[in-house]
Each structure stands twice: as C-alpha cells, then as structure tokens.
Amino acid sequence: MDFAHAPLDPELSAALAALGHAAREPVTPENLAARQKRDAAARPRPTVRDLRDDGRFEVEELRVPGAPGGPDVTLVSARPAGLGRARPLPLLYYMHGGGMISGNAWSVLPRLLREWAHPLELAVVSVEYRLAPQARYPGPVEDCHAGFVWAATHAAELGIDADRIVIGGKSAGGGLAAALALLVRDRGGPAPIGQLLLCPMLDDRNDTFSSHQMAGVDVWDRTSNATAWQALLGDRYGAADLPPYAAPARATDLSGLPPAYVEVGSAETFRDEGVAYANAIWQAGGQAELHVWPGACHGFDTFAPRAALSQDARDARFRWLRRVLTQSTPSPRSGASSGPVGG
Secondary structure (H helix, E strand, O other), rough: OOOOOOEEEEEHHHHHHHHHHHOOOOOOOOOOOHHHHHHHHOOOOHHHHHHHHOOOEEEEEEEEOEEEEEEEEEEEEEEEEOOOOOOOOOEEEOOOOOOOOOOOOOOOOHHHHHHHHHHHHHHEEEEEEEOOOOOOOOOHHHHHHHHHHHHHOOOHOEOOOOOEEEEEOOOOOHHHHHHHHHHHHHHHOOOEEEEEEEEOEEEOOOOOOHHHHHOOOOOHHHHHHHHHHHHHHOOOOOOOOEEEEOOOOHHOOOOOOEEEEEEOOOOOOOOHHHHHHHHHHHHHOOOEEEEOOOOOOOHHHOOOOOHHHHHHHHHHHHHHHHHHHHHHHOOOOOOOOOOOOOO
16 A cells, blocks of 8 residues: 655755755664664763753762662753752653663753753753663663652652652653553552653554554654564564553553643654554543644654754643643652552
8 A cells, every 4th residue: 555655844854854864764673783883872972060061950870779670770860050959849750762772861961951951940860771672671661660769759869849740751762751651550659740752652563554654754664663662572572462561552541640741743653653642541531732743753853953843842842841840739848759659
C-alpha cells in the first residue's frame, strides 16, 4: 500500500535539508553500535561547572540506590541559585530522549534550566538511566523509578516539595515518563502532579498509520523505531503479554493518572500513538492536553529552534507547566513524601 507523506512545515523542511542525508539515515541492528559510538562522541555532555553557568544555578551529581538487584543510579540535580531552602521548590523529574539507545542526563539540562527552571523557579532532576541493548527492559524504567522515589523521599535535603513533582521527557524519555506514571500509580508512592510527554515513544508494535506513512521520511522512522524497541526488549519484542511499563500504549487502564501534556507533530512517526494515548486518557476519565503541530517531524524544535512552529511549541509547553504548578498548592512540608513508597 502506498502512503501519501504528511507535508513538512516549510521552515522545518529547509532546516532538515541543511542537515543533509545523514539526519535521515535509519538506525539498523547492523549500524547500531557504530551509531551509539558516534552519538556518545558528538552529543554534548556539559560538566557541573558548565551547568552552574557562572553561579546562576546550583548543580550537583548524586549517586542513589537503584532498584533491588540493580546498580546505583546517577541523578543530576539543579535549581536556580539564590532562592534559599526556606521555601521548597516544585520539581521537574526529567528523562532524556535518544530512542532508549543514546543520550545522556547532562545534555538536556542547559535548555531545561534556561527555559523552565529559571523563569518558573523550578528545580530539575535529570536521570541517567541505562541504555539498550546493554540494559534491557525493565532496567531503564526501574532506574527512573528508583531515582524518582529517592528524590521524593529525600525532598528536604534537595529543597523540593514532594507534593509538587512533574515527571517528563522527550521521545524515549516521554515514553519512560508515561511508564513511570503507570508504575507509581500501581505501586503506590509519591504521586506526580503532571506528566509532560513530548513526542513520546509509546508503542513497540510500530504499526500505526503514521509509522507507515512517514517511513523513510521522518528523522526517526519505523526502521529506527523497530531497531530501538528490539534493542530494549530482546526476546520480548512483540510479545502479546508485554507489560505497559515496557510500552505504555499496551496499557488497558489509564485511569488514575496525573494530568498529561501530549505533544506530537503531524509529520512524525509517533503522531498516531501519541494521539491515541491522549484519547485513551480522556476515555478513562483523565485529563490530557494534546498538541499536534502541523507539519512538524520528530524532534523538530531541536534542529530548528528558531522556526515559528518551534517557538509556538515551547510557549505551549511553558504555559502548561506554569498552569500545573500554579494550580497545585505548595506543601507546608519540605521533606516527607505524599504516600507510602512501593518497591
């Protein structure tokens, strides 16, 4: 069956063309190791000193206990400087993108601190979860859960409000944030007040209309997506009984979740699974704000940050974050979590 490609926004199309053919080269099992090596060498990894930005932010790296039987987890904790610890700050607990096979906790922080932490007086914790295929499911999501529980239960020493935590991420990180929301709901423990899901990677089945429609066109297409899911799931790839904590689109019950912000582009592989996830939240009686940016491909605001569409997307995310934080009541407590912690 032939699929008509969804058109790209003209500004994004020009920016993508300027990147050259390599930007659309799919990830395959054969080139995965080389692509990982290339990404690790090329992707920025700012130091703690860099992130402090001449004293604008307080930043520290933390090693915290992982899941039972798992390794310790590195968290990068940051907050605007000069605010003191008398008033605990709300927290954005963030998971980086990279298709579950690349990325790091440090590279995303300069933008998060500049665009959200500073203007919103928001603390940020970025989690360095293990990557596939060196770590398969459930390793990465358990890293994220262990770091989240640790941050919430050590709120006093971090200077954060455990009752005002938003979890979020982009691409693979968006999928991990959705999985974390499900895990926290089902295990009990500190409850986030929102989930920020930016072009989230949700469905291992890789068979939506948009995944076929944008094959060979989107910067992250169904070939790369299949490679990444296979790397994460191994022999469980495509299994009928795959848990929703591995692929949140598999969830049959999306009730009891925190309000969600779901963002996709009309010209990206993840469009239909993101739209379906927001719709399933509504059908379960939950709250979701859905944005489908016209003509946007995967990761559009990263490679074309000055495009009008990218600026609109950043503005919409900021407004949602500000609204969620404003609507939540600051806790008079600065230390305890909001409920029992599950293992």
